Amino acid sequence: HALDAVVREIKEETGYEIGKVAHLGTVSELYASQKGMQHFLLQVFSAAARKHHGHAEFEPVWVALQDLEKRRASIIPSDYLMVTRMYLKKESGYFDCEMREIKGKGIVLKKFEKLEHA
Numbered sequence: 001h002a003l004d005a006v007v008r009e010i011k012e013e014t015g016y017e018i019g020k021v022a023h024l025g026t027v028s029e030l031y032a033s034q035k036g037m038q039h040f041l042l043q044v045f046s047a048a049a050r051k052h053h054g055h056a057e058f059e060p061v062w063v064a065l066q067d068l069e070k071r072r073a074s075i076i077p078s079d080y081l082m083v084t085r086m087y088l089k090k091e092s093g094y095f096d097c098e099m100r101e102i103k104g105k106g107i108v109l110k111k112f113e114k115l116e117h118a
Contacts, residue, residue, distance in 0.1 A: 006045050015056035018047040024086040026094045029078055033101035044082050077109035085112075093117075 003021050010018050027042040063071050065088070072080055078097045085091045091114060098110040 002043060003045075006047065010047065011053070013057050014060050015053045016060075017050045017053070019050050020046075020048040022046050024082075025092045027078065027082060027097050028095070029097040029099065031099050031101070031107075042082075044086055046087055077107060078112060081109075081112045085114075 002023065006021055007018055010016055022045060024044040024046055027040075027044060029040040029042060031038045031040065063075070065083075068075075068080070068083065076099075078099060081097075086095075094115045094117070095112060096115050097112045100108050100110055102108050
């Protein structure tokens, strides 16, 4: 099951046990860079960190929600919108996203829109 996979992968990657896991939606993300076009299909979840076990493949970066706007320039544009729209504003569903890496400007968001299904 997807929720079991999220719990397992978060523990393996970060060393954290998590709870209160909820699926927020799906993001289809197209990313154009000098390496070419890449497509990511992201399943977005929220969760509460419970306990750290000290072993991890990497250390996550924690940003307090009240500091989100101040840190916006250092956050990937689509990640910022996943947090603000899907988590804070509770918009769920399927989102279509396009980003492009532009020399001298970094990653520029072209589109992040919710798709309505008939």
